[in-house]
Amino acid sequence: MARKKTEEAPAGAPAWMATFSDLMNLLLCFFVLLFSMSTVDAEKFEMVIASLQSSFSILPSGGASIGDGEMVSSGVSQLQMYDIYYNQMANTQTTDDTSESSDVAEEYKEEALAESEQMAEQVQDLVAQYGIQDQVEIDFNAEYVLLNLNGAVLFDSGKSEIKSEAYPLMDKIGKILQSYQQNMIEIEGHTDNIPFTHSSKYENNDVLSMYRALYVADYMRNITTIDPSHIKSSGRGEYVPIADNSTPEGRARNRRVEIKIYNSYYSEIN
Numbered sequence: 001m002a003r004k005k006t007e008e009a010p011a012g013a014p015a016w017m018a019t020f021s022d023l024m025n026l027l028l029c030f031f032v033l034l035f036s037m038s039t040v041d042a043e044k045f046e047m048v049i050a051s052l053q054s055s056f057s058i059l060p061s062g063g064a065s066i067g068d069g070e071m072v073s074s075g076v077s078q079l080q081m082y083d084i085y086y087n088q089m090a091n092t093q094t095t096d097d098t099s100e101s102s103d104v105a106e107e108y109k110e111e112a113l114a115e116s117e118q119m120a121e122q123v124q125d126l127v128a129q130y131g132i133q134d135q136v137e138i139d140f141n142a143e144y145v146l147l148n149l150n151g152a153v154l155f156d157s158g159k160s161e162i163k164s165e166a167y168p169l170m171d172k173i174g175k176i177l178q179s180y181q182q183n184m185i186e187i188e189g190h191t192d193n194i195p196f197t198h199s200s201k202y203e204n205n206d207v208l209s210m211y212r213a214l215y216v217a218d219y220m221r222n223i224t225t226i227d228p229s230h231i232k233s234s235g236r237g238e239y240v241p242i243a244d245n246s247t248p249e250g251r252a253r254n255r256r257v258e259i260k261i262y263n264s265y266y267s268e269i270n
Contacts (some may be wrong), residue, residue, distance in 0.1 A: 074201035111263035113142040119263060122146045123176060130172040142184075144260040147173065151190070151212070151255035158200055160211035162219060170216070173259065174223040184267040185231045186260040187220070189213035195239040210235025216257055 013216035090265060120140040127133050136150035154166045183221060202208040210233075216235035220226065243250035 024045050038051045109142050116140040117261045126176045143266045144262045147259040151259045160215050180261050181226050184262040187206045187213045187233045188258045190256050191238050192254045193245045206237040210236050
């Protein structure tokens, strides 16, 4: 018996696919038209931005590329301007953060200055109580209270050992510092700009100022119960004058020892 001949399938896509494609195109055009005529809710748009940024982490560096070409079509004008919107938002955020940091720093400095002022008043009262107001100059800033001692009162010319006549003054200074055991205390030695002679014990003003500060620091460590690690010393030589070195009076003022009592805000830093 002869086989029945198999019928060949018609060429091309089924007829229903053409109808389906037309329907999809019409729906696409319809929704694009609706989107192009719609308005963007700013709050929802910001939420979309935040979501994209946290999800992909590409927008801060790639935001400018959005503006290089049309993302979908000429009707999607909001997305073409997205990079401008993002940059404006980022700049606003940076400005706000900088302003907030500046406000915090200013508030910190004001509080530190207020504490230094209060400490300076206390030190001034103690200086007057001990009767050494003519031998000690007091100043303050946001970091510390400064006690300025004339070098001629403490040392002989060209020497770093404290004169025995200055011991009573040093003892009273020690009692004042005793009230600030939790604070960092820095002792600085300063000189004028007159160079040393070859017969001098010290090679230059830097070394002399360092030893003078060290002797005062050791004296304070010996007569007080302050933690020795809270007292530090340094020599500044001739490089931080407070008066004119061209006059004898100015040089006499520059030969000094400064004792800095740091407030609580800067004691931790130092």
